[in-house]
Amino acid sequence: MLDALRNAWKIPDLRKRIKYTALMLILFRIGTFVPVPRMDPNAVRAMIEKGALLGFFDIISGGAFKQFSVFAMSITPYINASIIVQLLTIVIPRWEELAKEGEAGRKILAQYTRYGTVILGLIQATGLSIGFRSAMKPGILSNIVVVISLTAGTAFLMWLGEQITDKGIGNGISLLIFAGIVSRIPASVYQLYALTKVGTINLLMLVIFAILGVVVIVGVIAVQEAERRVPVQYAKRIVGRKVYGGQSTHIPIKVNAAGVIPVIFAMSILLFPSTLAGFFPNSKVMTSIAEFLKPSGWLYAVLYALFIVFFTYFYTAITFNPVEVADNMKKYGGFIPGMRPGRPTAEYISRIMNRITLVGALFLAAIALMPYFMTALSGINISFGGTALLIVVGVALETMKAIEAQMLMRHYQGFLK
Structure with missing residues (x-):
């Protein structure tokens, strides 16, 4: 591992990319401490601690949300815009054609994503300015300044992420989220140390937490990298005196x-609902719904797991089309051994995908519910949850593979032997 890192640092272009990525991430962290004008950070912090969803956004933004800095919305509008554009490529035929046109089509869709990011950023910033109006100086000017500052911060982060992708290492947007989550680790470690010092957590429980954390990380890596390989055989084609195809993949x-x-x-x-109830404390209906769906309740845990399973199947279905895969195989003379091309092949791939997706969905539900069970057993609020762990491990693997590819292009041995 250390030899691979030393070899990576010896490559001038790779060293330049690593330095550029580090510089952009430092710039991102500096921006999290630039406050939005005309806001009271202490009042905002008190309101955020009451809302569980707002606390999750604070983890993703690396603490920028609780400080209500210009990067308070983080890159979430860009993520939402990307998901919406990806979903619309299935619905709008023109966008589906653009997705299949290669680099030129992807550039147009990327431009649509940027427009969507700004629009969603304006909507979200307006909602935050209304929701946090009690922490804002009175006057319409305050609303305008807050909305513009938050939207501009998100647009800058979007540009920053794209620059890292083009000139740095790995996916820039993912690395920004990664940096935000990792920046919270020292505070979490200090919190555990403080609880251990006062006797709230004994040493045995701390060791159990550490062992469980290592086991979960290993499990996340195993599931993230796990895949089912369906064998495909391509028939031989004779064109003139040359033979094409015949390979297995x-x-x-x-x-x-x-x-x-x-x-x-x-x-x-x-x-x-609980976040909305915080904005409307006088509404009995919203308060009752929020109490009914509080994160510590059993109903929340059951619904949480069911929604995760549903969305896993839903998102997998729109991103992987077995019928399209089967048609492409048939077009180029490919077939799965023992299966007829066309519809039987599509049904076979679909059955495999459904079984594999169920394993992934149950794993996601278990990881997501893990902090709630640990909190219930230990009585300690676990802030660094399963969602953050999934993001950190996934981005770390993705970045490692990017460095690996750069090193293998230059005939160096990478991380994986």
């Missing part, structure tokens, strides 16, 4: 193809 079907998106969707839906 496979279709990789990942166990967790949806990533962490189902968890975010499920959490956003279930915690929205």
